[in-house]
Amino acid sequence: MQPQTYILPIDRSANPVIERWVKDGQLRATDEQLPGTNGRVYALSPALLSTVCAADDFHLNVGRERIGVPIYRMPEWEYSSIVRASDTFHQHRIAHLIQPLLVSQQVFQADRWIANVIDAVAGAPLVGPQPLTVGEQWSDDGRFVPEATRLIRRHAFWMLQLGFELPPTRDLDGHGLVLGIDVGLRPLVTVALEGDGSWATGGIVRFTPAIWRQLSVAAIAAGVDTVLVKRTARLLRYSAARELIEEGFLVPVAQTARAVVAERLNYAGFERHIVRQMREEAIRDFLTAWLPQRLHAWGIQFVPTDPAFTSRDCSRIGCNHRNHPSEEEERIEIFVCELCGHSMNIHANAALNILRRGLPEVRG
Template sequence: MSSGLTKNSKKHGLSWGSATDIQSKRTTELRSESEWYSRINSDVLQGNLAKLDIAYNGFFQHKRGFPAFRKAANFKTFQFKPGQVKLTVNRESNQSRCYSHAYLPGLGTMRYFDSRTIPVDAEIRTVTVIKEADGWYMSVLLNLPESLPEVTEIETVKSAVGIDVGINKLISLSDGSFIENPKFATNKKVRRQLRIRQRRVNRKVKGSNNRKKAGKRVAKLHKKIADKRNDHQWKAANKVVNTAEAIVQEDLNVKAMKSRCKPKKQKGRFMPNGQSAKRGLNRSISDPSWGDLFSKIAWLALKSGKPVLSVNPKFTSQECSACHHISKANRDGEKFICENCGHIDHADTQASRTILRRANLKFVSKDIKNLPGDSRKVTLLTYSPA
């Protein structure tokens, strides 16, 4: 439809403006008609119009659905252009916390907690104000003069570590160490708290102030879970990056791992397809947020100039690192016993070493033999009935 309108408009010498152009004219009219609308910074309104234009372009290019209407309460962020926001850093030696002041156009000067110091030579590109469940935050995009270090060539690295992510253990490293998964959102205590608070929301009258207060308590609990997860991921990513000169990880398709089970039909009705059990697995996969963890590892590795390699994850938990025999029977929970050569190891550690070996690094085959657990062998016994 959009392509037909464009062709006809060009044929008759007409020009169609973008969604931003059309809405911008209406926005100008609203600013003159409404006093409270005129108090909003014009760049903030233009930023939202730019987002609207992106949404319509995505629809016309068949990349996403038609843009849905969003009420004012759903807008949690707004952005200022360079040069509009003025930051003043005030540090007092007798205070343990550092508070600074920021001038926001249309809002005035306000105090904020200086969690990270902005370098003096940094150029502020954009300032985004974000509303969270526990307060307001300010995200500053900077243009720093120093550049990132060059990534080391993979042929020149002298040490590497393979990592396997999981549910019981967040990260299993090829050197035999583990990083635990606290299960911030799936442990019994948190799930019980969520159920209680969500039940209280459902029992309140829709549109009432009490319902809004109950909803804020649910949002604060979700924010607390997200903050704990984010902090733990940064610490885990730091440990992984500081372990070796190169990191090898699985190229996981997390979205496909959380896909729903296909429905089973029989004589006009749906049969059990295992989706109830799969729902619990999907919840356990979503809790550690492997995608965010990989992004943090990639960023810290880039800052350190260390390469990150991704390998095929197929059968990494079933392949023996000693003889490369692949079998589902090799693994029993967290135990790994190769049915071919008798090699014994922790299943997750075994998978991380298989991941490291699949990177085809020159020094890997030599180093893996000396890792703990690789030398433990058992003699396979065969039983024949009398």
């Protein structure tokens, strides 16, 4: 088994509770330097450590307190491990509502899906260590390690580190392909392979403002908490995207790759609704946390690279032309070079450009 950690944000509403723990000596500052953060690290007292477990997809139990932590935002292995270690974990019976989100926008039956969400939320939640929103292959492996729990303070924000032991998934022999990936919303991930070839993970159903309004109206009509219904809908969309990314990308990568080249995205340059969608559809967590964490654990080199113009540059060797498309042309899924006429899927073209930019930095 390999030790693994994962860091999640803590809701600021828990700050008074955490400050009380510090004052009472139940949180002790340490000199530890944790990967992925540069804040002050605090260790929990043995009394608190013995109580750490997941309450539901959005909360963690610590001592007598329930603090806001987005448990669902972990990869499937870690998520499954902490759920199986939490006897009082609460969740509604919603797993059957994930697959309907993996169809095309035209096929999605919004009315039926919304009615099923309302029915699920209206019933009593299940209680017990059953990770229902992940695939079966993740249900038996991995162990939650509560003694590795740490809190990290950075200014007015607190973060939570959770620890796990996960089984190794590959023979770290240093062989395999170099992959370039382009991330988006549909498909979520497009992969270009060193040499030739590509594949994509697909995407999940987009929720228009009309669908969100329909959820609210249906919840009110049924006398169900609107906030809970919308939160459940977001959880289902995240779970669907996580399934696609884990099984459609991360598992094949563990078996084939020696290096992965990915875009170094600056979210400050994106429109607010795009950033929200990338969060809700797991892409932001995947690119900033899941991917580097998994690759590090598997001994696969991670090469972040400049994303500028990857969707506009022609990937045909020897061309190097940069298109200047109109707004209407940018929405077209096929890249056609204005100079040489080379055409291919726009996401595959971008993934290939990303791959070639990162290749010089790949270790031999």
